[in-house]
Amino acid sequence: xxxxxxxxxxxxxxxxxxxxxxxxxxxxxxxxxxxxxxxxxxxxxxxxxxxxxxxxxxxxxxxxxxxxxxxxxxxxxxxxxxxxxxxxxxxxxxxxxxxxxxxxxxxxxxxxx
Amino acid sequence: xxxxxxxxxxxxxxxxxxxxxxxxxxxxxxxxxxxxxxxxxxxxxxxxxxxxxxxxxxxxxxxxxxxxxxxxxxxxxxxxxxxxxxxxxxxxxxxxxxxxxxxxxxxxxxxxxxx
Numbered sequence: 001x002x003x004x005x006x007x008x009x010x011x012x013x014x015x016x017x018x019x020x021x022x023x024x025x026x027x028x029x030x031x032x033x034x035x036x037x038x039x040x041x042x043x044x045x046x047x048x049x050x051x052x053x054x055x056x057x058x059x060x061x062x063x064x065x066x067x068x069x070x071x072x073x074x075x076x077x078x079x080x081x082x083x084x085x086x087x088x089x090x091x092x093x094x095x096x097x098x099x100x101x102x103x104x105x106x107x108x109x110x111x112x113x
Numbered sequence: 114x115x116x117x118x119x120x121x122x123x124x125x126x127x128x129x130x131x132x133x134x135x136x137x138x139x140x141x142x143x144x145x146x147x148x149x150x151x152x153x154x155x156x157x158x159x160x161x162x163x164x165x166x167x168x169x170x171x172x173x174x175x176x177x178x179x180x181x182x183x184x185x186x187x188x189x190x191x192x193x194x195x196x197x198x199x200x201x202x203x204x205x206x207x208x209x210x211x212x213x214x215x216x217x218x219x220x221x222x223x224x225x226x227x228x
Contacts, residue, residue: 042222043220044219045219046217103148103156
């Protein structure tokens with residue numbers, strides 16, 4: 001079945017460091033791909049998405065490119081801030097109307113000043 | 114837009130008791146999802162509804178779990194009887210439309226502790 005694999009955390013960085021969180025997926029067809037972020041005590045929020053191959057999703061300085069050839073959707077940010085500390089989830093939605101999202105296990109990011 | 118509203122935020126109960134978690138989706142959203150989050154297993158889909166109809170409940174762990182959506186503005190997830198291994202954060206999410214690229218909107222979750 002469809003699945004998402006994320007790099008294990010936690011990821012610990014200093015402020016202004018470069019961030020990469022790896023995400024690969026397994027799916028039939030052409031899924032839509034998402035990154036969600038979860039701040040402490042809150043639910044998940046959509047960070048960015050891409051719906052077809054070579055699309056780049058971006059938001060708040062974060063970017064991810066839908067790579068069909070490597071079945072990947074890695075999250076990157078050039079310069080992280082303390083406020084970026086959160087748990088990041090990669091997710092996919094099968095290319096069928098009415099289906100649910102499948103999430104990776106999440107990667108905890110901790111940024112120190 | 115009030116967002117997805119879940120209640121209670123925290124629930125502590127003893128093993129064997131019945132637990133009912135509640136969710137009010139965003140008005141106009143026609144898909145609703147229940148997820149469970151634990152450290153060991155991450156975020157697991159339990160069940161989801163489209164237009165109040167259960168579509169896939171294969172993620173419901175066992176018969177002790179049941180979910181209903183009597184109308185478009187309310188859903189419940191019930192555990193009877195509860196067990197310590199049910200301790201987790203339970204999230205409700207809703208979505209407008211059924212297109213696969215529509216984002217989910219999550220509530221803040223209910224943290225359940227079963228002692």
